[in-house]
Amino acid sequence: MPRKRLDLTFPPRQSLKPVIYHLVKDYELVPNILRAQIQAGQEGRMVLEVTGSKEDLASGIEFLESQGLQVNEAASDICLDEDLCVTCGLCTAVCKPGALALSPGDYGLVFDKDKCVYCEACVVACPRRAITLTF
Ligand code: SF4
Ligand code: SF4
Numbered sequence: 001m002p003r004k005r006l007d008l009t010f011p012p013r014q015s016l017k018p019v020i021y022h023l024v025k026d027y028e029l030v031p032n033i034l035r036a037q038i039q040a041g042q043e044g045r046m047v048l049e050v051t052g053s054k055e056d057l058a059s060g061i062e063f064l065e066s067q068g069l070q071v072n073e074a075a076s077d078i079c080l081d082e083d084l085c086v087t088c089g090l091c092t093a094v095c096k097p098g099a100l101a102l103s104p105g106d107y108g109l110v111f112d113k114d115k116c117v118y119c120e121a122c123v124v125a126c127p128r129r130a131i132t133l134t135f
Contacts, residue, residue: 003051005034005074006061010044014068020048027060028052034074034117047074047118074118078111084130085109091122091131 010017015038023029029052038044050057064071087107092100099115100122102108123131 001051002054002057003049004057004061006048006050006064007072007074008044008046008048008064009070009072010038010046011068011070012041012043015042015044016040017067019064019067019069022063023050023060027056027063029056029060035119078113078116078122079132080109080111081130081132084128085126086128088127090125090127094121094125096121 020031020033023031029050032049032051033046034049035047036045038046050060052060061071087102087109089102091109092102096119097115097117099112099117101110101112103110118133120133123133
């Protein structure tokens, strides 16, 4: 089943609208909120993973845009500067979903994109500032 990761920006007037409910009810999409910062009356941000047919995904995105939301594909890359990384493993310790791990063979840092929820904990934890995550 196709799946997309979306980076949603809610304008202040839409911050409390139940748009996720409509994605389920009207477009048969399965949403998974990976990250959200929503407050009444303020611009909000949400990283949302949605699963559904190609047609339903397209219709659901069209619906979100019709509600005034800005919809972008969420960036799905973490950039690691290998020259800066000293493979200390600190980032793996804070990565709760287990998206980062040290390879048992050569102790290189391994990133599993599918497990990442874009929490930025690794970016903050890295003492060498070797990780950047862009949306
Ligand atoms: S915390 Fe930074 S230096 Fe340590 S393994 Fe992770 S990326 Fe490399
Ligand atoms: S952004 Fe969060 S989930 Fe993704 S690799 Fe870093 S710590 Fe793990």
